[in-house]
Amino acid sequence: xxxxxxxxxxxxTQSGDSLIAFPKKIAILMIQDIVRGDGYKEExxxxxxxxxxxxxxxxxxxxxxxxxxxKCIDYKSTIDKYVAVDEINQKTIQILNKTNTKLxxxxxxxxxxxxxxxxxLLVK
Numbered sequence: 001x002x003x004x005x006x007x008x009x010x011x012x013t014q015s016g017d018s019l020i021a022f023p024k025k026i027a028i029l030m031i032q033d034i035v036r037g038d039g040y041k042e043e044x045x046x047x048x049x050x051x052x053x054x055x056x057x058x059x060x061x062x063x064x065x066x067x068x069x070x071k072c073i074d075y076k077s078t079i080d081k082y083v084a085v086d087e088i089n090q091k092t093i094q095i096l097n098k099t100n101t102k103l104x105x106x107x108x109x110x111x112x113x114x115x116x117x118x119x120x121l122l123v124k
Contacts, residue, residue: 022030
């Protein structure tokens with residue numbers, strides 16, 4: 001595609017600026033392209049800002065998740081300790097029940113012997 005009005009030689013104004021002649025349609029397309037490009041730059045800046053904010057949010061959520069995982073580990077550890085203490089308490093209760101049963105048998109034997117002696121003394 002060639003542009004017949006596009007040339008390498010521009011028109012130099014009194015201020016020293018160079019002017020290049022473009023057809024109106026091409027000039028409009030160039031301006032639209034520049035405006036679109038500026039819009040894309042702004043959109044890129046906004047999207048990068050949004051990405052940074054989302055990254056920060058993800059880091060905070062990761063921190064919260066890590067904290068909650070650590071709390072879960074602590075709770076499990078505490079529960080395991082309580083289970084161990086409960087097992088010890090159950091064993092202690094079993095031992096005390098056995099001891100209580102032995103003491104009741106001994107008390108019954110001693111009571112029977114004492115009753116027998118008392119009856120024996122009264123019969124004499």
